[in-house]
Amino acid sequence: MQELINIFVKSIFVENMIFAYFLGMCSYLAVSKKVNTAVGLGAAVIFVLGITVPVNYLLENYILKEGALSWLGPDFAEVDLSFLSFIMFIAVIASMVQLVEMIVEKFAPALYGALGIFLPLIAVNCSILGGALFMQERNYNTIGEATVFGLGSGVGWFLAIVAIAAIREKIRYSHIPAPLRGLGITFIVTGLMGIAFMAFMGIKL
Amino acid sequence: MAEVQEVKKERESLFSKKNRKLITDPLNDSNPITVQVLGICSALAITVKLYPALVMSLSVLFVLSAGNVVISLMRNLIPNRIRIIVQLVVVASLVILVDQVLKAYVYDVSKELSVFVGLIITNCIIMGRFEAFALGNTPWKSFLDGLGNGFGYAWILLTVAFFRELLGSGQLFGFQIVPESWYLSEGGFYSNNGLMLLPPMALITVGIIIWVQRSRNTELIEEN
Numbered sequence: 001m002q003e004l005i006n007i008f009v010k011s012i013f014v015e016n017m018i019f020a021y022f023l024g025m026c027s028y029l030a031v032s033k034k035v036n037t038a039v040g041l042g043a044a045v046i047f048v049l050g051i052t053v054p055v056n057y058l059l060e061n062y063i064l065k066e067g068a069l070s071w072l073g074p075d076f077a078e079v080d081l082s083f084l085s086f087i088m089f090i091a092v093i094a095s096m097v098q099l100v101e102m103i104v105e106k107f108a109p110a111l112y113g114a115l116g117i118f119l120p121l122i123a124v125n126c127s128i129l130g131g132a133l134f135m136q137e138r139n140y141n142t143i144g145e146a147t148v149f150g151l152g153s154g155v156g157w158f159l160a161i162v163a164i165a166a167i168r169e170k171i172r173y174s175h176i177p178a179p180l181r182g183l184g185i186t187f188i189v190t191g192l193m194g195i196a197f198m199a200f201m202g203i204k205l
Numbered sequence: 206m207a208e209v210q211e212v213k214k215e216r217e218s219l220f221s222k223k224n225r226k227l228i229t230d231p232l233n234d235s236n237p238i239t240v241q242v243l244g245i246c247s248a249l250a251i252t253v254k255l256y257p258a259l260v261m262s263l264s265v266l267f268v269l270s271a272g273n274v275v276i277s278l279m280r281n282l283i284p285n286r287i288r289i290i291v292q293l294v295v296v297a298s299l300v301i302l303v304d305q306v307l308k309a310y311v312y313d314v315s316k317e318l319s320v321f322v323g324l325i326i327t328n329c330i331i332m333g334r335f336e337a338f339a340l341g342n343t344p345w346k347s348f349l350d351g352l353g354n355g356f357g358y359a360w361i362l363l364t365v366a367f368f369r370e371l372l373g374s375g376q377l378f379g380f381q382i383v384p385e386s387w388y389l390s391e392g393g394f395y396s397n398n399g400l401m402l403l404p405p406m407a408l409i410t411v412g413i414i415i416w417v418q419r420s421r422n423t424e425l426i427e428e429n
Contacts, residue, residue: 126246194405
Protein backbone atom coordinates (compact mmCIF):
# COMPACT_ATOMS: atom_id res chain seq x y z
CA MET A 1 0.00 0.00 0.00
CA GLN A 2 2.73 2.40 0.98
CA GLU A 3 4.54 1.61 -2.23
CA LEU A 4 1.44 2.55 -4.23
CA ILE A 5 1.04 5.86 -2.42
CA ASN A 6 4.71 6.59 -3.02
CA ILE A 7 4.36 5.99 -6.74
CA PHE A 8 1.23 8.13 -6.85
CA VAL A 9 2.76 11.14 -5.07
CA LYS A 10 6.00 10.78 -6.99
CA SER A 11 4.32 10.75 -10.38
CA ILE A 12 2.24 13.80 -9.52
CA PHE A 13 4.86 16.06 -8.01
CA VAL A 14 8.42 14.83 -8.43
CA GLU A 15 8.25 13.30 -11.89
CA ASN A 16 5.54 15.57 -13.21
CA MET A 17 4.95 14.95 -16.91
CA ILE A 18 5.02 18.65 -17.82
CA PHE A 19 7.59 20.15 -15.50
CA ALA A 20 10.13 17.35 -15.41
CA TYR A 21 9.79 15.78 -18.87
CA PHE A 22 7.89 18.31 -21.03
CA LEU A 23 5.52 15.64 -22.25
CA GLY A 24 2.25 16.77 -23.77
CA MET A 25 3.50 20.33 -24.21
CA CYS A 26 1.70 20.93 -27.49
CA SER A 27 -1.80 20.52 -26.18
CA TYR A 28 -0.69 22.07 -22.90
CA LEU A 29 0.22 25.27 -24.73
CA ALA A 30 -2.68 25.21 -27.16
CA VAL A 31 -5.60 24.48 -24.82
CA SER A 32 -4.55 26.45 -21.76
CA LYS A 33 -6.20 29.77 -22.61
CA LYS A 34 -9.33 29.08 -20.51
CA VAL A 35 -9.71 27.13 -17.28
CA ASN A 36 -12.90 25.37 -18.44
CA THR A 37 -11.40 23.71 -21.49
CA ALA A 38 -8.21 23.00 -19.58
CA VAL A 39 -10.19 21.09 -16.95
CA GLY A 40 -11.95 19.10 -19.68
CA LEU A 41 -8.76 18.12 -21.46
CA GLY A 42 -7.01 17.38 -18.18
CA ALA A 43 -9.81 15.04 -17.12
CA ALA A 44 -9.67 13.29 -20.49
CA VAL A 45 -5.92 12.81 -20.12
CA ILE A 46 -6.30 11.34 -16.60
CA PHE A 47 -8.90 8.94 -17.94
CA VAL A 48 -6.93 7.85 -21.00
CA LEU A 49 -3.68 7.46 -19.05
CA GLY A 50 -5.49 5.50 -16.32
CA ILE A 51 -6.74 3.04 -18.94
CA THR A 52 -3.89 2.78 -21.41
CA VAL A 53 -1.01 2.33 -18.98
CA PRO A 54 -2.41 -0.85 -17.37
CA VAL A 55 -3.55 -2.21 -20.75
CA ASN A 56 -0.10 -1.60 -22.16
CA TYR A 57 1.37 -3.16 -19.03
CA LEU A 58 -0.50 -6.39 -19.70
CA LEU A 59 0.53 -6.25 -23.36
CA GLU A 60 4.16 -5.70 -22.42
CA ASN A 61 4.29 -8.46 -19.82
CA TYR A 62 2.31 -11.17 -21.55
CA ILE A 63 3.17 -10.63 -25.21
CA LEU A 64 6.06 -8.32 -25.94
CA LYS A 65 8.77 -8.75 -23.33
CA GLU A 66 11.56 -11.24 -23.80
CA GLY A 67 10.21 -14.58 -22.60
CA ALA A 68 6.74 -13.12 -22.05
CA LEU A 69 5.20 -15.56 -24.49
CA SER A 70 6.22 -18.58 -22.40
CA TRP A 71 2.59 -19.08 -21.39
CA LEU A 72 2.03 -20.33 -24.96
CA GLY A 73 4.42 -23.22 -24.43
CA PRO A 74 8.15 -23.87 -24.14
CA ASP A 75 8.72 -23.21 -27.85
CA PHE A 76 7.90 -19.55 -27.39
CA ALA A 77 9.99 -18.98 -24.26
CA GLU A 78 12.76 -17.17 -26.09
CA VAL A 79 10.72 -14.98 -28.39
CA ASP A 80 11.50 -11.29 -27.93
CA LEU A 81 9.00 -8.97 -29.55
CA SER A 82 10.03 -5.83 -27.69
CA PHE A 83 10.96 -4.01 -30.90
CA LEU A 84 7.25 -4.03 -31.72
CA SER A 85 6.32 -2.19 -28.55
CA PHE A 86 6.06 1.29 -30.13
CA ILE A 87 3.57 0.19 -32.74
CA MET A 88 1.51 -1.89 -30.29
CA PHE A 89 1.37 0.87 -27.70
CA ILE A 90 0.28 3.45 -30.22
CA ALA A 91 -2.42 1.12 -31.55
CA VAL A 92 -3.81 0.60 -28.05
CA ILE A 93 -3.72 4.33 -27.40
CA ALA A 94 -5.43 5.24 -30.67
CA SER A 95 -8.27 2.79 -30.08
CA MET A 96 -8.72 3.87 -26.45
CA VAL A 97 -8.89 7.50 -27.53
CA GLN A 98 -11.54 6.57 -30.06
CA LEU A 99 -13.51 4.93 -27.25
CA VAL A 100 -13.20 7.95 -24.98
CA GLU A 101 -14.28 10.19 -27.84
CA MET A 102 -17.46 8.18 -28.31
CA ILE A 103 -18.23 8.18 -24.58
CA VAL A 104 -17.69 11.92 -24.23
CA GLU A 105 -19.80 12.63 -27.29
CA LYS A 106 -22.65 10.57 -25.82
CA PHE A 107 -22.61 11.75 -22.23
CA ALA A 108 -21.15 15.26 -22.30
CA PRO A 109 -21.87 16.89 -25.66
CA ALA A 110 -21.00 20.34 -24.34
CA LEU A 111 -17.53 19.16 -23.35
CA TYR A 112 -17.24 17.40 -26.69
CA GLY A 113 -17.93 20.66 -28.49
CA ALA A 114 -15.49 22.57 -26.32
CA LEU A 115 -12.66 20.08 -26.83
CA GLY A 116 -13.27 19.81 -30.55
CA ILE A 117 -10.11 18.81 -32.40
CA PHE A 118 -8.11 18.29 -29.24
CA LEU A 119 -9.83 15.09 -28.23
CA PRO A 120 -8.56 13.06 -31.19
CA LEU A 121 -5.22 14.78 -30.69
CA ILE A 122 -4.88 13.06 -27.31
CA ALA A 123 -3.78 10.10 -29.41
CA VAL A 124 -0.69 12.08 -30.34
CA ASN A 125 -0.34 13.63 -26.91
CA CYS A 126 3.18 12.69 -25.92
CA SER A 127 2.28 12.27 -22.27
CA ILE A 128 0.12 9.24 -23.06
CA LEU A 129 2.77 7.36 -25.03
CA GLY A 130 5.35 8.69 -22.57
CA GLY A 131 3.39 7.12 -19.72
CA ALA A 132 3.45 3.75 -21.47
CA LEU A 133 7.17 4.00 -22.30
CA PHE A 134 8.13 5.05 -18.77
CA MET A 135 6.08 2.15 -17.46
CA GLN A 136 8.11 -0.13 -19.73
CA GLU A 137 11.43 1.41 -18.73
CA ARG A 138 10.82 1.43 -14.97
CA ASN A 139 9.64 -2.18 -14.76
CA TYR A 140 6.75 -1.86 -12.36
CA ASN A 141 6.10 -5.11 -10.53
CA THR A 142 2.35 -5.39 -10.49
CA ILE A 143 -0.50 -4.09 -12.58
CA GLY A 144 -1.64 -2.09 -9.54
CA GLU A 145 1.58 -0.10 -9.55
CA ALA A 146 1.25 0.54 -13.28
CA THR A 147 -2.33 1.76 -12.87
CA VAL A 148 -1.42 4.06 -10.01
CA PHE A 149 1.49 5.41 -12.03
CA GLY A 150 -0.81 6.11 -14.97
CA LEU A 151 -3.41 7.85 -12.83
CA GLY A 152 -0.77 9.84 -10.96
CA SER A 153 0.84 11.08 -14.16
CA GLY A 154 -2.59 12.09 -15.41
CA VAL A 155 -3.33 14.00 -12.22
CA GLY A 156 0.04 15.74 -12.45
CA TRP A 157 -0.70 16.78 -16.03
CA PHE A 158 -4.18 17.97 -14.99
CA LEU A 159 -2.69 20.03 -12.18
CA ALA A 160 -0.17 21.63 -14.50
CA ILE A 161 -2.61 22.57 -17.27
CA VAL A 162 -5.24 23.96 -14.88
CA ALA A 163 -2.63 26.03 -13.06
CA ILE A 164 -1.20 27.52 -16.27
CA ALA A 165 -4.72 28.22 -17.59
CA ALA A 166 -5.58 30.14 -14.43
CA ILE A 167 -2.35 32.12 -14.70
CA ARG A 168 -2.98 32.88 -18.37
CA GLU A 169 -6.47 34.14 -17.65
CA LYS A 170 -5.05 36.65 -15.19
CA ILE A 171 -1.92 37.52 -17.15
CA ARG A 172 -4.07 39.28 -19.72
CA TYR A 173 -4.28 42.28 -17.39
CA SER A 174 -0.56 42.69 -16.97
CA HIS A 175 1.79 44.75 -19.06
CA ILE A 176 4.10 42.37 -20.91
CA PRO A 177 6.67 43.41 -23.54
CA ALA A 178 4.94 42.99 -26.90
CA PRO A 179 7.22 40.31 -28.44
CA LEU A 180 6.87 38.19 -25.32
CA ARG A 181 3.07 38.13 -25.34
CA GLY A 182 1.25 34.86 -25.75
CA LEU A 183 3.64 32.01 -26.35
CA GLY A 184 6.81 33.53 -24.96
CA ILE A 185 5.46 34.42 -21.56
CA THR A 186 3.73 31.06 -21.29
CA PHE A 187 7.05 29.30 -21.80
CA ILE A 188 8.75 31.44 -19.19
CA VAL A 189 5.93 31.04 -16.65
CA THR A 190 6.02 27.27 -17.20
CA GLY A 191 9.75 27.34 -16.60
CA LEU A 192 9.26 29.23 -13.34
CA MET A 193 6.56 26.78 -12.26
CA GLY A 194 8.96 23.97 -13.10
CA ILE A 195 11.58 25.52 -10.83
CA ALA A 196 8.96 25.71 -8.08
CA PHE A 197 8.10 22.06 -8.59
CA MET A 198 11.78 21.14 -8.29
CA ALA A 199 11.34 21.78 -4.58
CA PHE A 200 9.54 18.43 -4.39
CA MET A 201 12.68 16.67 -5.59
CA GLY A 202 14.12 16.80 -2.10
CA ILE A 203 11.35 14.59 -0.72
CA LYS A 204 12.56 11.06 -0.26
CA LEU A 205 9.94 8.52 -1.31
CA MET B 206 4.05 20.70 -81.15
CA ALA B 207 1.51 22.53 -79.06
CA GLU B 208 1.22 19.63 -76.70
CA VAL B 209 4.93 19.51 -76.05
CA GLN B 210 4.98 23.18 -75.23
CA GLU B 211 2.16 22.78 -72.77
CA VAL B 212 3.96 20.04 -70.95
CA LYS B 213 7.00 22.27 -70.70
CA LYS B 214 4.97 25.02 -69.15
CA GLU B 215 3.63 22.79 -66.41
CA ARG B 216 6.95 21.36 -65.44
CA GLU B 217 8.56 23.12 -62.56
CA SER B 218 12.28 23.05 -61.97
CA LEU B 219 13.33 21.04 -58.93
CA PHE B 220 14.56 24.07 -57.06
CA SER B 221 12.17 26.73 -58.28
CA LYS B 222 11.48 29.72 -56.09
CA LYS B 223 8.35 28.14 -54.70
CA ASN B 224 10.17 24.95 -53.82
CA ARG B 225 13.00 26.81 -52.16
CA LYS B 226 10.46 28.65 -50.06
CA LEU B 227 9.26 25.30 -48.75
CA ILE B 228 12.65 24.84 -47.15
CA THR B 229 13.38 28.38 -46.00
CA ASP B 230 9.96 29.29 -44.61
CA PRO B 231 9.92 26.85 -41.70
CA LEU B 232 13.35 28.04 -40.60
CA ASN B 233 12.00 31.33 -39.38
CA ASP B 234 8.61 32.71 -40.36
CA SER B 235 6.64 29.54 -39.74
CA ASN B 236 9.07 27.73 -37.51
CA PRO B 237 7.45 24.55 -36.18
CA ILE B 238 8.53 25.14 -32.59
CA THR B 239 8.37 28.85 -31.99
CA VAL B 240 5.50 29.82 -34.29
CA GLN B 241 3.34 26.76 -34.89
CA VAL B 242 3.98 25.46 -31.34
CA LEU B 243 4.42 21.86 -32.43
CA GLY B 244 6.78 19.14 -31.35
CA ILE B 245 7.97 20.67 -28.14
CA CYS B 246 7.03 17.53 -26.24
CA SER B 247 9.85 15.20 -27.07
CA ALA B 248 12.38 17.90 -27.78
CA LEU B 249 13.43 19.81 -24.73
CA ALA B 250 14.40 17.13 -22.26
CA ILE B 251 17.34 16.07 -24.38
CA THR B 252 18.87 19.52 -24.82
CA VAL B 253 21.22 19.31 -21.84
CA LYS B 254 24.05 18.39 -24.19
CA LEU B 255 24.68 19.11 -27.85
CA TYR B 256 25.43 15.57 -28.98
CA PRO B 257 22.12 13.90 -28.02
CA ALA B 258 20.33 16.97 -29.37
CA LEU B 259 22.10 16.49 -32.69
CA VAL B 260 21.20 12.80 -32.82
CA MET B 261 17.60 13.63 -31.96
CA SER B 262 17.46 16.33 -34.67
CA LEU B 263 18.82 13.97 -37.30
CA SER B 264 16.33 11.28 -36.29
CA VAL B 265 13.41 13.68 -36.55
CA LEU B 266 14.73 15.02 -39.85
CA PHE B 267 14.87 11.50 -41.24
CA VAL B 268 11.46 10.41 -39.95
CA LEU B 269 9.81 13.62 -41.07
CA SER B 270 11.15 13.72 -44.61
CA ALA B 271 10.86 9.98 -45.26
CA GLY B 272 7.38 9.86 -43.71
CA ASN B 273 6.29 12.85 -45.76
CA VAL B 274 7.39 11.10 -48.95
CA VAL B 275 5.65 7.84 -48.01
CA ILE B 276 2.40 9.55 -47.06
CA SER B 277 2.54 11.69 -50.17
CA LEU B 278 3.00 8.61 -52.36
CA MET B 279 0.00 6.97 -50.70
CA ARG B 280 -2.14 10.07 -50.49
CA ASN B 281 -4.65 8.96 -53.10
CA LEU B 282 -5.00 5.51 -51.57
CA ILE B 283 -5.65 6.40 -47.94
CA PRO B 284 -9.33 6.46 -46.99
CA ASN B 285 -10.11 9.64 -45.14
CA ARG B 286 -11.61 8.01 -42.07
CA ILE B 287 -8.63 5.93 -41.08
CA ARG B 288 -5.90 8.32 -42.12
CA ILE B 289 -4.74 8.98 -38.54
CA ILE B 290 -4.11 5.28 -37.94
CA VAL B 291 -2.31 4.95 -41.28
CA GLN B 292 -0.14 7.94 -40.42
CA LEU B 293 0.65 6.56 -36.99
CA VAL B 294 1.65 3.22 -38.47
CA VAL B 295 3.98 4.88 -40.97
CA VAL B 296 5.61 7.02 -38.29
CA ALA B 297 5.86 4.12 -35.86
CA SER B 298 7.60 1.89 -38.39
CA LEU B 299 10.09 4.62 -39.29
CA VAL B 300 10.76 5.30 -35.62
CA ILE B 301 11.33 1.60 -34.93
CA LEU B 302 13.89 1.71 -37.73
CA VAL B 303 15.64 4.72 -36.18
CA ASP B 304 15.52 3.16 -32.72
CA GLN B 305 17.11 -0.08 -33.86
CA VAL B 306 19.83 1.75 -35.80
CA LEU B 307 20.64 3.93 -32.79
CA LYS B 308 20.75 0.90 -30.51
CA ALA B 309 23.12 -0.83 -32.90
CA TYR B 310 25.57 1.98 -33.60
CA VAL B 311 25.40 4.58 -30.81
CA TYR B 312 24.16 2.62 -27.83
CA ASP B 313 25.22 5.22 -25.25
CA VAL B 314 23.25 7.97 -26.91
CA SER B 315 20.23 5.74 -27.35
CA LYS B 316 20.35 5.00 -23.59
CA GLU B 317 20.61 8.72 -22.91
CA LEU B 318 17.64 9.55 -25.11
CA SER B 319 15.69 6.72 -23.40
CA VAL B 320 11.99 7.07 -24.06
CA PHE B 321 12.35 10.15 -26.19
CA VAL B 322 13.21 8.25 -29.36
CA GLY B 323 9.89 6.46 -29.05
CA LEU B 324 8.22 9.77 -28.46
CA ILE B 325 9.14 10.91 -31.97
CA ILE B 326 5.98 8.98 -32.90
CA THR B 327 3.83 11.47 -31.06
CA ASN B 328 5.86 14.46 -32.16
CA CYS B 329 3.16 16.82 -33.30
CA ILE B 330 5.31 18.30 -36.09
CA ILE B 331 5.24 15.00 -37.93
CA MET B 332 1.50 14.45 -37.70
CA GLY B 333 0.94 18.12 -38.39
CA ARG B 334 2.99 18.08 -41.60
CA PHE B 335 1.35 14.85 -42.78
CA GLU B 336 -2.07 16.35 -42.27
CA ALA B 337 -1.35 19.81 -43.57
CA PHE B 338 1.06 19.12 -46.40
CA ALA B 339 1.84 15.57 -47.46
CA LEU B 340 -1.81 14.60 -47.94
CA GLY B 341 -2.19 17.22 -50.64
CA ASN B 342 1.16 17.56 -52.39
CA THR B 343 3.55 15.70 -54.63
CA PRO B 344 6.36 13.56 -53.12
CA TRP B 345 9.19 15.91 -54.07
CA LYS B 346 7.47 18.92 -52.54
CA SER B 347 6.61 16.92 -49.45
CA PHE B 348 10.23 15.85 -49.14
CA LEU B 349 11.38 19.47 -49.28
CA ASP B 350 8.73 20.45 -46.77
CA GLY B 351 9.89 17.67 -44.48
CA LEU B 352 13.49 18.84 -44.78
CA GLY B 353 12.52 22.44 -44.10
CA ASN B 354 10.50 21.65 -41.01
CA GLY B 355 13.12 19.20 -39.80
CA PHE B 356 15.78 21.90 -40.03
CA GLY B 357 13.49 24.43 -38.39
CA TYR B 358 13.13 22.02 -35.50
CA ALA B 359 16.82 21.19 -35.46
CA TRP B 360 18.15 24.72 -35.21
CA ILE B 361 15.99 25.58 -32.20
CA LEU B 362 17.04 22.34 -30.52
CA LEU B 363 20.72 22.93 -31.24
CA THR B 364 20.60 26.56 -30.09
CA VAL B 365 18.99 25.59 -26.81
CA ALA B 366 21.47 22.76 -26.33
CA PHE B 367 24.38 25.05 -27.18
CA PHE B 368 23.53 27.54 -24.46
CA ARG B 369 22.61 24.91 -21.92
CA GLU B 370 25.79 22.91 -22.37
CA LEU B 371 28.04 25.96 -22.58
CA LEU B 372 26.64 27.71 -19.52
CA GLY B 373 25.74 24.58 -17.60
CA SER B 374 28.94 22.58 -17.89
CA GLY B 375 31.37 24.79 -19.81
CA GLN B 376 31.64 22.25 -22.61
CA LEU B 377 30.54 21.79 -26.21
CA PHE B 378 30.17 18.26 -27.61
CA GLY B 379 31.94 17.14 -24.44
CA PHE B 380 35.07 19.27 -25.07
CA GLN B 381 36.03 21.81 -22.43
CA ILE B 382 35.43 25.30 -23.83
CA VAL B 383 35.71 27.46 -20.73
CA PRO B 384 39.40 27.37 -19.69
CA GLU B 385 40.10 25.30 -16.58
CA SER B 386 42.01 28.17 -15.03
CA TRP B 387 38.84 30.28 -14.88
CA TYR B 388 37.12 28.00 -12.40
CA LEU B 389 36.90 28.86 -8.72
CA SER B 390 38.58 25.62 -7.71
CA GLU B 391 41.62 26.62 -9.79
CA GLY B 392 41.70 30.08 -8.26
CA GLY B 393 39.64 31.76 -10.99
CA PHE B 394 36.33 33.62 -10.91
CA TYR B 395 33.99 31.36 -12.88
CA SER B 396 31.65 28.60 -11.89
CA ASN B 397 29.17 26.59 -13.91
CA ASN B 398 25.53 27.55 -13.72
CA GLY B 399 23.98 24.32 -12.48
CA LEU B 400 20.49 25.68 -13.05
CA MET B 401 21.01 25.44 -16.81
CA LEU B 402 21.18 21.67 -16.48
CA LEU B 403 17.74 21.45 -14.89
CA PRO B 404 14.66 20.96 -17.11
CA PRO B 405 12.91 24.31 -16.48
CA MET B 406 15.77 26.28 -18.02
CA ALA B 407 15.07 24.67 -21.40
CA LEU B 408 11.63 26.27 -21.33
CA ILE B 409 13.01 29.63 -20.33
CA THR B 410 15.68 29.47 -23.05
CA VAL B 411 13.00 28.77 -25.66
CA GLY B 412 10.99 31.65 -24.21
CA ILE B 413 13.96 33.95 -24.75
CA ILE B 414 14.48 32.67 -28.32
CA ILE B 415 10.83 33.46 -29.01
CA TRP B 416 11.30 36.91 -27.51
CA VAL B 417 14.30 37.64 -29.74
CA GLN B 418 12.60 36.24 -32.83
CA ARG B 419 9.42 38.24 -32.35
CA SER B 420 11.13 41.49 -31.62
CA ARG B 421 12.98 41.11 -34.93
CA ASN B 422 9.87 40.03 -36.81
CA THR B 423 7.03 42.07 -35.36
CA GLU B 424 4.39 40.43 -37.56
CA LEU B 425 4.50 37.37 -35.36
CA ILE B 426 3.46 39.17 -32.18
CA GLU B 427 0.37 37.64 -30.59
CA GLU B 428 -2.61 39.31 -28.98
CA ASN B 429 -2.10 37.69 -25.59
